[in-house]
Amino acid sequence: xxxxxxxxxxxxxxxxxxxxxxxxxxxxxxxxxxxxxxxxxxxxxxxxxxxxxxxxxxxxxxxxxxxxxxxxxxxxxxxxxxxxxxxxxxxxxxxxxxxxxxxxxxxxxxxxxxxxxxxxxxxxxxxxxxxxxxxxxxxxxxxxxxxxxxxxxxxxxxxxxxxxxxxxxxxxxxxxxxxxxxxxxxxxxxxxxxxxxxxxxxxxxxxxxxxxxxxxxxxxxxxxxxxxxxxxxxxxxxxxxxxxxxxxx
Amino acid sequence: xxxxxxxxxxxxxxxxxxxxxxxxxxxxxxxxxxxxxxxxxxxxxxxxxxxxxxxxxxxxxxxxxxxxxxxxxxxxxxxxxxxxxxxxxxxxxxxxxxxxxxxxxxxxxxxxxxxxxxxxxxxxxxxxxxxxxxxxxxxxxxxxxxxxxxxxxxxxxxxxxxxxxxxxxxxxxxxxxxxxxxxxxxxxxxxxxxxxxxxxxxxxxxxxxxxxxxxxxxxxxxxxxxxxxxxxxxxxxxxxx
Ligand SMILES: Nc1ncnc2c1ncn2[C@@H]1O[C@H](COP(=O)(O)OP(=O)(O)OP(=O)(O)O)[C@@H](O)[C@H]1O
Ligand SMILES: [Mg+2]
Numbered sequence: 057x058x059x060x061x062x063x064x065x066x067x068x069x070x071x072x073x074x075x076x077x078x079x080x081x082x083x084x085x086x087x088x089x090x091x092x093x094x095x096x097x098x099x100x101x102x103x104x105x106x107x108x109x110x111x112x113x114x115x116x117x118x119x120x121x122x123x124x125x126x127x128x129x130x131x132x133x134x135x136x137x138x139x140x141x142x143x144x145x146x147x148x149x150x151x152x153x154x155x156x157x158x159x160x161x162x163x164x165x166x167x168x169x170x171x172x173x174x175x176x177x178x179x180x181x182x183x184x185x186x187x188x189x190x191x192x193x194x195x196x197x198x199x200x201x202x203x204x205x206x207x208x209x210x211x212x213x214x215x216x217x218x219x220x221x222x223x224x225x226x227x228x229x230x231x232x233x234x235x236x237x238x239x240x241x242x243x244x245x246x247x248x249x250x251x252x253x254x255x256x257x258x259x260x261x262x263x264x265x266x267x268x269x270x271x272x273x274x275x276x277x278x279x280x281x282x283x284x285x286x287x288x289x290x291x292x293x294x295x296x297x298x299x300x301x302x303x304x305x
Numbered sequence: 306x307x308x309x310x311x312x313x314x315x316x317x318x319x320x321x322x323x324x325x326x327x328x329x330x331x332x333x334x335x336x337x338x339x340x341x342x343x344x345x346x347x348x349x350x351x352x353x354x355x356x357x358x359x360x361x362x363x364x365x366x367x368x369x370x371x372x373x374x375x376x377x378x379x380x381x382x383x384x385x386x387x388x389x390x391x392x393x394x395x396x397x398x399x400x401x402x403x404x405x406x407x408x409x410x411x412x413x414x415x416x417x418x419x420x421x422x423x424x425x426x427x428x429x430x431x432x433x434x435x436x437x438x439x440x441x442x443x444x445x446x447x448x449x450x451x452x453x454x455x456x457x458x459x460x461x462x463x464x465x466x467x468x469x470x471x472x473x474x475x476x477x478x479x480x481x482x483x484x485x486x487x488x489x490x491x492x493x494x495x496x497x498x499x500x501x502x503x504x505x506x507x508x509x510x511x512x513x514x515x516x517x518x519x520x521x522x523x524x525x526x527x528x529x530x531x532x533x534x535x536x537x538x539x540x541x542x543x544x545x546x
Contacts, residue, residue, distance in 0.1 A: 176391075178387060178389050178390075178391035179391060179393065181355055181385075181387065181391060182385075182387065182391035182392075182393070184353075184355060184376075184379075185353055185355060185379065185383070185384065185385035185387075185463075186379075186380065186384070186404075186405045186409065186453075186457060187376055187377070187379045187380020187381070187383075187405070187409055187457075188376075188380075188405070188408070188409065189376050192408065192409075196404060196408065197393055200395050201393075201394065201395050
């Protein structure tokens with residue numbers, strides 16, 4: 057067994073750099089596809105849960121509650137093994153994308169719901185009174201205003217999703233964590249625990265940190281913009297209705 | 306043009322509109338007055354199905370409004386001006402005015418902008434085309450909201466207390482715009498506490514109390530010898546202030 061931080065250990069990690077890069081690639085590509093799925097589900101179920109059709113609201117609620125109140129590892133195993141035993145296996149990568157997408161889709165649905173609900177009722181009414189359909193209201197008027205509410209927690213979900221690719225380990229995925237783990241435990245490669253996990257961590261960090269920063273920046277900018285808008289609005293007071301004597305005609 | 310037939314509206318247990326029957330003729334300027342909570346807003350909001358009546362019928366131009374056809378019927382026939390303006394804050398004034406014409410009424414961008422500038426002139430705010438609504442005063446925002454309603458070129462415009470959120474100094478600038486509109490053929494239904502406006506513009510005044518229309522007539526009738534005691538009390542209070 058190599059001592060954790062010996063030069064030989066680092067050399068061994070370097071020699072197997074392709075393993076790590078492959079892991080990174082798997083993680084990133086899985087994450088990107090899962091994010092697209094999660095976002096689509098989030099938008100769909102977010103719209104369901106704020107819409108007028110009761111059945112769709114119930115469906116959205118059930119989806120969100122089931123997914124948020126069971127572990128992702130369980131969902132992943134279910135997605136993979138249940139399908140394997142049903143002789144309908146879709147492969148590790150696809151199962152991973154599906155499970156991660158569905159899991160984070162539930163959280164994104166809640167983010168989008170909160171974003172829509174943050175918009176004043178008057179905006180919906182104005183849009184409706186002009187004759188915009190529900191979808192048009194959302195697309196032109198509501199969602200563009202929700203972006204600032206939705207964005208920060210959305211990026212949070214994206215970062216979490218990237219980190220959660222590590223769950224693919226449980227079904228034998230080829231993601232970064234799985235690759236790292238089989239590297240350190242492998243017969244021919246084993247032992248370089250310290251450097252391997254550090255490299256793995258640095259790779260995750262290099263992907264996630266810029267995303268978090270970007271979101272933080274954006275949030276800050278929106279806050280500044282809002283302060284300006286609020287200042288502009290509050291310069292014109294909006295008093296409670298005053299019943300006044302009518303002007304003489 | 307607008308006809309409410311036996312309209313009832315419940316909010317839960319609360320019976321807010323009680324068998325309201327009302328017809329508004331083409332080009333008519335109807336003013337609805339009455340104490341707070343009497344159902345004025347609900348009546349107007351039933352006309353464009355922002356509230357669906359619990360029972361009864363609403364006809365617009367001969368067509369019965371239903372949950373199914375409301376988007377189309379409203380788009381083609383009605384516009385609304387709200388107490389709280391409800392301009393779209395993420396769009397410039399110009400975009401606020403051109404959104405519905407381009408997306409709903411099949412106008413090209415150039416046509417819609419021409420229309421928008423025309424109505425900006427009507428409300429006297431051409432120079433504000435490129436600013437964002439939140440940078441405007443309340444009175445200016447409401448004039449933009451009126452211009453937005455005009456851009457749809459519908460025959461009916463509903464106003465729900467358009468000046469109630471404004472400070473006293475800016476109320477008149479909005480009323481002036483509305484008085485000018487009243488010369489057009491547009492059918493106007495206006496909920497307001499501005500009795501001067503009612504007197505000057507209304508063809509007919511409707512007084513609501515407790516979810517019912519309890520008196521209606523010409524402005525002269527109303528302001529000189531109203532019959533109902535509630536109306537006398539209300540007008541006495543409002544005009545004494
Ligand atoms: N969405 C709602 N849910 C429950 N109750 C409502 C709702 N909208 C209105 N109401 C109630 O219905 C009654 C009539 O309301 P409405 O807004 O039509 O009155 P109004 O005459 O416009 O009053 P105001 O002068 O205060 O605007 C009130 O008692 C009000 O509290
Ligand atoms: Mg009202």
